[in-house]
Amino acid sequence: MERASCLLLLLLPLLQVSATTLEPCELDDDDERCVCNFSDPQPDWSSALQCTVAVEVELRGGGRSLEQFLKYADVDADVQKYRDLIRSLRLKRLTVGAARVPAQLLMGVLRVLGYSRLKELTLEDLEVTGTMPLPPLEAIWPAVTTLSLRNVSWATGGAWLSKLQQWLKPGLQVLNIAQAHSLAFSCDQVRAFPALTTLDLSDNPGLGERGLTATLCPHKFPALQDLSIRNTGMETPNGVCTALATAGVQPVRLDLSYNSLRAAADPLTPGCVWPSALNSLNLSFAGLEQVPNGLPDKLSVLDLSCNRLNRAPRPDELPKVDNLKLDGNPFLNPEGPSPREDSMNSGGVPICARSPLAVGISGTLALLRGDRIFG
Numbered sequence: 001m002e003r004a005s006c007l008l009l010l011l012l013p014l015l016q017v018s019a020t021t022l023e024p025c026e027l028d029d030d031d032e033r034c035v036c037n038f039s040d041p042q043p044d045w046s047s048a049l050q051c052t053v054a055v056e057v058e059l060r061g062g063g064r065s066l067e068q069f070l071k072y073a074d075v076d077a078d079v080q081k082y083r084d085l086i087r088s089l090r091l092k093r094l095t096v097g098a099a100r101v102p103a104q105l106l107m108g109v110l111r112v113l114g115y116s117r118l119k120e121l122t123l124e125d126l127e128v129t130g131t132m133p134l135p136p137l138e139a140i141w142p143a144v145t146t147l148s149l150r151n152v153s154w155a156t157g158g159a160w161l162s163k164l165q166q167w168l169k170p171g172l173q174v175l176n177i178a179q180a181h182s183l184a185f186s187c188d189q190v191r192a193f194p195a196l197t198t199l200d201l202s203d204n205p206g207l208g209e210r211g212l213t214a215t216l217c218p219h220k221f222p223a224l225q226d227l228s229i230r231n232t233g234m235e236t237p238n239g240v241c242t243a244l245a246t247a248g249v250q251p252v253r254l255d256l257s258y259n260s261l262r263a264a265a266d267p268l269t270p271g272c273v274w275p276s277a278l279n280s281l282n283l284s285f286a287g288l289e290q291v292p293n294g295l296p297d298k299l300s301v302l303d304l305s306c307n308r309l310n311r312a313p314r315p316d317e318l319p320k321v322d323n324l325k326l327d328g329n330p331f332l333n334p335e336g337p338s339p340r341e342d343s344m345n346s347g348g349v350p351i352c353a354r355s356p357l358a359v360g361i362s363g364t365l366a367l368l369r370g371d372r373i374f375g
């Protein structure tokens with residue numbers, strides 16, 4: 001009996017430790033990163049106060065509705081009086097995820113952060129409800145340079161991008177949109193992104209070439225250098241080329257990996273002139289059995305790794321290219337296992353095994369595949 005109570009006493013500190021780990025927010029030892037997961041039915045929201053010192057803050061709502069906070073979000077409020085306080089925040093990166101959030105609340109938060117040093121904003125697994133009010137004219141908006149959205153749905157449908165644009169200063173450099181519910185933008189309302197150099201539309205398997213044409217609003221991306229359209233249902237390089245030409249975008253690097261590409265262009269489709277600046281093309285993990293027709297004439301980098309090429313490409317099939325990647329194709333290793341499984345490089349490391357990330361992505365995307373994301 002006594003032994004038992006003794007044991008309990010010894011366990012007490014441990015119990016206390018596990019009680020404190022139930023706190024929804026955790027700040028790391030360097031006061032750099034603060035992560036909150038409000039999945040508890042009755043979360044202690046005040047725990048988030050410790051995050052005010054962090055540079056990187058991640059807030060996850062456990063899938064709940066944040067409507068109750070709407071009363072604190074006054075879009076027309078005079079935030080000027082908090083200016084110095086907000087300026088003193090170290091916050092640079094903010095992630096908001098797993099919640100149903102009224103557009104007005106999201107906007108109120110961005111309004112308050114107008115004086116902050118916020119540079120990177122990530123929204124994940126969010127359902128944004130309600131319409132967005134017109135922004136007050138004199139409002140100061142955050143100078144966000146990187147905006148990442150994954151699985152965010154908007155009550156405003158395809159108008160969301162042009163609305164969201166009104167809440168941010170025009171210096172956006174990187175825009176990532178994955179698992180989008182609507183990429184059919186109202187192009188006449190979208191303003192140009194004068195500083196945007198990187199557009200990543202990867203992991204939108206329902207996009208397709210027709211959708212890409214609709215998404216790349218003509219002349220809105222004048223500074224674009226890097227375009228990633230991994231796993232976006234593209235069918236032929238030529239179809240992508242046509243979409244780029246229609247939109248007048250001139251990327252330097254194009255990532256087409258993880259699309260099931262057909263090598264031969266449809267004989268009825270006319271050839272297409274690739275952007276003259278294009279110097280890197282990624283066609284890896286594209287299931288190709290031969291080099292596709294209609295590639296650009298000259299490239300610095302062409303990545304054809306992890307396809308199903310059964311023989312070495314003939315020089316006349318390839319563009320002029322300085323750096324050609326062909327590893328992970330069956331012709332290099334006729335005795336070996338198929339590239340779908342475990343192509344090994346000389347070190348015995350599987351080079352074409354899908355990364356856990358890619359597997360996770362295609363897993364969730366299988367769920368989204370039926371979604372219509374444009375039209």
Ligand SMILES: *[C@@H]1O[C@H](CO)[C@@H](O)[C@H](O)[C@H]1NC(C)=O
Nearest residue numbers: 036037038039040060062098
């Ligand atoms: C948040 O907590 C819930 C419940 O404990 C857990 O299932 C979920 O994975 C957590 N989310 C993150 C991003 O850690």
Ligand SMILES: *[C@@H]1O[C@H](CO)[C@@H](O)[C@H](O)[C@H]1NC(C)=O
Nearest residue numbers: 098099125126127151364367
């Ligand atoms: C997308 O976000 C919603 C919440 O808005 C969530 O319920 C759903 O599970 C998420 N889907 C995926 C594939 O993560």
Ligand SMILES: *[C@@H]1O[C@H](CO)[C@@H](O)[C@H](O)[C@H]1NC(C)=O
Nearest residue numbers: 230257282283284285301303
């Ligand atoms: C091409 O894409 C694959 C898969 O997305 C990636 O692993 C590889 O590094 C890329 N190649 C280049 C040259 O960037």
